[in-house]
Every structure is written in C-alpha cells, then in structure tokens.
Amino acid sequence: MKEIILIVAELVNIWHDVLLDLTRVLGWDLSDKDLHFWVIGILGFIALLFVDSIFHALSKLSISAISFLFTFSMVLVFVFAVEIQQKITGRGNMEFGDAAASIFGFLVFCGVYFVIRLLWRWVQASRRKQPTS
Known part of the structure; x- marks a missing residue:
C-alpha cells in the first residue's frame, strides 16, 4: 500500500512540475495555487459532467x-x-x-x-x- 501511494504521489509530482513548466513556457506565470485552481477546477468539472450523466441515467432505473x-x-x-x-x-x-x-x-x-x-x-x-x- 505504501508503495502504491508513493508511486501515485510521484506521478502527481511529475505532472505538477510538467504543468508548472508548461505554463511558464507559455508565459502564463501561474503560481502553485493558480495551477491547483485550474487543474482541479477543470478535472472536477469534467468529473461532474460524467457523474451527472451517469446519475441521470441511473435515476430512471x-x-x-x-x-x-x-x-x-x-x-x-x-x-x-x-x-x-x-x-x-x-x-x-x-x-x-x-x-x-x-x-x-x-x-x-x-x-x-x-x-x-x-x-x-x-x-x-x-x-x-x-x-x-
């Protein structure tokens, strides 16, 4: 379990650094908090759309x-x-x-x-x- 959490944490850290570097290259100069706002906001919204469509279908059943x-x-x-x-x-x-x-x-x-x-x-x-x- 510890190893799985460490692997997931490392993957998250790698993506965090890649996205932070990408935003700097694009000239957006986002802070860590800005990056969290955008990434979690967008991923959460996509998840909401997915879950909402599933729950609407399930509510009919x-x-x-x-x-x-x-x-x-x-x-x-x-x-x-x-x-x-x-x-x-x-x-x-x-x-x-x-x-x-x-x-x-x-x-x-x-x-x-x-x-x-x-x-x-x-x-x-x-x-x-x-x-x-």
Whole structure:
C-alpha cells in the first residue's frame, strides 16, 4: 500500500512540475495555487459532467443505484483515510489487503441487503397477484 501511494504521489509530482513548466513556457506565470485552481477546477468539472450523466441515467432505473455509488465513494475515501492514518500514527499496518477487505465487506453487506430487498419485493408482488376468495 505504501508503495502504491508513493508511486501515485510521484506521478502527481511529475505532472505538477510538467504543468508548472508548461505554463511558464507559455508565459502564463501561474503560481502553485493558480495551477491547483485550474487543474482541479477543470478535472472536477469534467468529473461532474460524467457523474451527472451517469446519475441521470441511473435515476430512471433506481435511486438505490445512486445511493450505492455515493456510499461506495464515501467508503473508499474512509478506507484509504484509515490506512493512511495507520501509517502516520504507527497504529496498525497500512496494507492494500486491509483496504481490499474493507471494501469487500461493504460489497458483501450491500449484496445481502439487495438480495433481501429483491426477495421482499418478489414476495409482495406474488401476494398481489393471488386472487382473493
């Protein structure tokens, strides 16, 4: 896990330096804060357009799909925050396997919930179809 974070951090640092150098060559003379404003602003906006189109399509199918995706993203952030916290404080081990187990646990519990909900709806639908005497 530590190695993955270090690789990602190095990639981000390389792109940061490339973009900062590129803006200087183009004569834009952006500060680090300006670069963060533009890059995160543009990437965030593109992500919003992508997520918005997906969520609109999903809303026609099920609000639960949107709830699942939102919760899944929160779980991802929380899981990796816990792993990073373990590394910083030295309490526990920062391991990718821990993160994977956490996410798998979330998926299993959600899967059980959705199966139970599906069975409940099936039972209710079959009751409505039965003629009353």
